[in-house]
Amino acid sequence: MTLTQLEIFALVAEMQGFTAAAARLGISQSGVSHAVRELERELGVELLRRQQGRAELTDIGRQLLPRASGMLGLAEAMRQEAADARGLRRGTLRIGSFGPTSSMRLLPGLLARYREQYPGIEVHIDEGTDSQVLQWLLERRVDVGFAVLPEPRFASCPLVEDQMVAVLPAGHALAGRPNLTLGELCGEPFALTGAGSAELVTRLFQAARLQPNIRYRCGQLLSTLETVARGEAVTVVAELSLPLRPYVTGYVSKPLHPAVLRQVGLVMLDEEQASPAARAFLQMAGRLRREGGLEGMLAERGRLD
Template sequence: MTLTQLQIFSLVAELQGFTAAAARLRISQSAVSHAIRQLERELDVELLQRRQGRVELSDIGRQLLPRMRGMLGLAETVRQEAADARGMRQGTLRIGSFGPTSSMRLLPAILAHYRAQYPGIEIHIDEGPDRLVLQWLQDRRIDVGFVVLPEPRFDTCVLLEDQMVAVLPAHHALAERPAVTLAELCGDPFVLTEAGSAELVSHLFQAARLRPNIRYRCAQLLSTLEIVASGEAVTLVAEMALPKVPYPAGYVSRPLSPPVKRRVGLAVLSESEATPAARAFLQLAARLQREGRLGV
């Protein structure tokens, strides 16, 4: 069993295909198939099941995948610790990001300083809903991820705090109010965005024993704002997720009453086991936060 075989298996599982994995690795599809066959032969189990052009994990493959990714992560840590002794001239950092707050307000500022200090580190960025970033961390698909805090499962650091705001059509009756309650948002169709605060929004309504009239679910914030601006629904999002200049026109935001705060930070599965590249990213982000250079 080699690290190359584990890497190929992990990528095939992630991309759900031999062709896609071969393209990503820039090797032939036959080489990918050969590596998987050799790994399955050595372990004497079927790791992947081929079904109508798709590749799915078998039960044992699903069980072993996190362990294999852990082995790959440990190997990367060894390589990076050796590189760290040489000034971290090379290595890989895999980052998970969600929504406009992390992808547009936090990540660019951190990356600008990080690349200046560690130009040899290759950076991979995956973007998805906040709950998916948490799953990527758990599965060791990424080294560090932006998350909505608190998250007791991981080692974390806080980067910014903002507030949740109601977003309403510009001519909505509640738009004249200085603040809006959760109960008042239950009187209209509601659009739930998965662009960074879906879990928090759902928890807020559940804790208040309220049920919003969810008519729409959107993966992207701009789609959510389009629906609100058209007068079709109301929503609840984090203030810093909103564009600095309202786009599209036709919506307004109002704070909640009572106010609800949201904290965003970085998380790693375990800081003591994180790669040097991930620890450096975490430490740099924390320093920039202390200096007030994030989230503006």
Template sequence: MTFTQLEIFVMVAEMRGFTSAALRLGISQSAVSHAIKSLEQELDAQLVEREQAAVTVTELGQRLLLRAREILGLTEAMRQDAAVARGLHKGLLRIGSFGPTSSLKLLPAILQAYRARYPGVEVQIDEGPDAAVLQWVADRRVDVGFAVLPDERFDTVPLVEDELTALLPRDHPLAQHDTVTLAELSEHPFIMPEAGCSALIEPLFAAAALAPQVRYRMSQMLTVLHLVDNGDGITVLAELALPHALAQTHPRIVRRPLRPTVRRRVGLIFRNLGRAAPAAQAFAEIARGIAKTSLGTA
């Protein structure tokens, strides 16, 4: 068993295909196929099921995939430790990001500072819904993820805090109020945002023994805003998720604070920050500094 075989196995699982994995790794498809076949023979187990359209990882393969990622992660950490000892900063940092709060408001400033200090570190960013980012960290697919805190399953680094706010069409009856309650919101068609807020919004309604009249569930923030702008429903979003020029781009949308006020914290999550590779630990340190000086610490 070699590190190369494990790297190929992980890439095939993530890309769900031999051809796409070969293109990503810069090797031939036959080399990918040979590596998987050799690994399966050595383990005496089927790791993937080869289908016409895609490759599916078997149940046993899913368990071994976690081991493979752990081995490769520890190997990368050793490489980075050795590089740091030589006065170099090289390696790979994999980041999981959700929605505009992390991808548009937090990441650019943090990455700018990170790249200035560690130009030799390659940064890979995967974007997806909140739940996907949590799973990527748990599965070791990424080294660090942005998430809504708290989350007791992970080591966390709080970064920023903001408020949830209701977004309404300007001619909506609730737009005449200075503030709105969950009970009032529950009486109208609701658009549930899936990036950065849904994990907080739905429990809020449930805790108040209320159920929003969900008309749409959307992962793309621009689509949510477009639907509200068209009068297709109302929604609740975090302030940091909103575009800077919302009043100019969507003049028919008005914001109303919730009553009582609901706040959320966003930060970084790690499986184990103390054992994370130097590149990931450095990212956490820089993110803390940027949040404290530029973004407002959570």
């Protein structure tokens, strides 16, 4: 069993195809297939099922993939430990990001500062929902991720705090109110977005023993806002997730009463076992927060947008 075989297995599983994995790696498809076959032969099990041009994990393949990812992560950490001794000139940082709060507000400024300090580090970014980011961390697909805190399973670094807001059509009867309760929203058609803080919104209603009248489930925030702007529904989102630039108009946002705060930060499985590149990113973000640099960075993003 070699690290190359494990890397190819993990990439084929991620891209769900031998051809796509071969193109990413810059090698032949037969080379990719041979590596996977040799790994399966050594383990004595079928890891990937080939059908209709796609590759799907078998049950045992799905069980062993996190093990392979963990071994690859440890190997990368060893490489980066060596690079750290040379001044962290090389390495890879894999970041999981969710929603506009992290992908559009926080990440651009953090990456700009990180690249200034560590220009040789290669950065990979995966974007998904908040729950997907946490799963990627557990699978070691990413080294560090943005999350809604607290997350007791992970080492964390708080970054920003905002509030949850109700979003209504501009002409709605409740649009003139200074704030709104969750109960007042239950009588309206509700749009639940799958992005960002969907799980937090669901927990808010459950904690209040309320049931929103969910008529729409939207995969992205902008499609949710468009649904609201058309007058078809109301929703609840985090204030920092709302776009500063008016991609969608025709809606207004109102704070919830009582106020509901949300804290967003960075999380990783174990800071002591993390790669030097990941630790450096977490520590840099923590310094920025302590020194007040994050507020200036968010204000700068507001001016740019």
